[in-house]
Amino acid sequence: MELKEARNGVPPLRRIVVGAETPPLKVSGGVPADLIEPEAPAVDDAPAWVEESMRTEELSIAYGEKVAVNGVSIEVNAGEILALIGPSGCGKTTLLRSLNRLVELTPAARRTGRILLDGQDVDGFDVTHLRSRVGMLFQQPNPFPMSIFDNVAYGLRERGSRRPRRRELEPTVVDALERAGLWHEVSGNLNHPALALSGGQQQRLCIARALAVSPEVLLLDEPCSALDPISTATIEETITGLRDEVAIVIVTHNMQQAQRVADRVAFMYLGDLVECGPAANVFNAPRAERTAEYIGGGFG
């Protein structure tokens, strides 16, 4: 519709969506799927060995006249880490921000196409409910100016009519800090201001803050771009450790990082989803020329 027309005047882009029709090879826990294919098919109608968590269907997003995401259909599976890669301005961050409808905060943004969470259209959800099921981490660590405890408890408070007591929240807070790998560093000073932590610790605190509300999907927008290599390694370790608990979508500029953490990789270029498949395939045997050029460092 208008989104497509908006590109008039721009040279037609090749829409190379390799393997979008044939389901991409699924992986689980980093092991190629064909190695763990069950010998006999499941007898009942239980979900297949990969459980879909989120899916977009022909999702397009434009800021005014500028199309940022163009007809992208992609699925996010439980138990795996999906990396969105591509050059700056390719729409990967917009795609990510559309999954928790944060893109709606931009007044000029328009969206067509559907986004499904567990098979339900996210437009049908209360946005508060959606965002507690789909958490997010930002480029810059952004703890709130309050104590470490209050940061993690932030999402839990004001959910109901009654303000929960600290004692009731404590187990959840401790659990979230443990899962984010921060508990042993802050266990003694939960009342200290969060902004006094180091950058890497702040980012893990933000992970804990997102985990505290038990999301099903975690969106990471270049979570390590403001961090030093050691903090980056710690965060990556934390992220990969969370793989089994929560579906993760990570936007990254860093090819090495995508290779280190991702199970599946989606390459985007000028708003199009060019290629999506298991990380090993995309990096070692990319099917589209653009992907090969980008991964080979030809542009970006």
Place this chain on the structure above:
Amino acid sequence: MSRLGRLERLTGRPRAGAGAPSSWSLGDRIGLGLAWLSGISLCVVAAVIVAYMAYKGLQFLHLEMLTTSPEASMDQSKSGGFLDPILGTLLLTVIGIAIAVPVGVGIAVWLTEYGRPAVLARAVESGIEIVAGTPSVVLAIFGLLVFQQAFMGIFSFTAEGGAVFGRSFVTAGVMMSVVALPMVIGSTREALSAVPRHVREASYALGKDRASTIRRVLLPSARSGIATGATLGMGRIAGDTAIVVILLGASMTITPEGGLLGLLRGTGSTLTSYVYNNSPAGEGNAPEKAYAAAFVLLLVVLLLNFVVGLIARRSEPKWS
């Protein structure tokens, strides 16, 4: 050092070396000399004001002046102290700031977090500028006009025959809040704008709406900015004379009739009006008392400025 560093960043030019000015053109060297001179003159003027007021003030100030009420007497040794003006300054400042802070913070939040429609936001900004630029004597006359209306009678006393007096701590306090308002709005807006967008988004991403984001994240982040604005506003209120003279009246003593309500509806004086009335320009012609009270007023305002510095130095939330 840090200022030069900032200059360096702004101009993108390396800082001139130690011997550099000697290689400058004559015009540049004269300019530099004048800049030095202006800076030093300002220091001298400030030092002279403080030193002279301290000299005169300490010469005439006695501790009992701070604890005794003024007496109507032409004899300066019998005209008492200025306890009532001190209390009046305090009361007026409290009333003014108690109104200015919630209103100012509300306006600042609306402008930074909502600000739509844009036309209305621009109108509000112009309004703030107009209020900030209006001389307080104009505000005072306007206040008198408003508060002398019959339906404003509850804010001050009504004379026999039904004329509303229009002058009281409340009416002066309301107009004083207008004086302080631009300070509160300005520094709150600055503090709110310093909160990066992704911090707000982090709150939205946790399922919070705008209202609880403002309440739980933004206002706590702006706390020291709000405090700075409030303190600056208090300095303005404590130092304003026109509103006191016109809207508070010239009764030197505070004579509450009927408890707190009577106090608020009653008239009184402040250090500024006391200085004015006792100076040769006023009617009292008691310059010694004027000097002493002016010194106390100067101390109060300098103290408030010092507090502003303390608040500003206290670490504001900083995100990388």
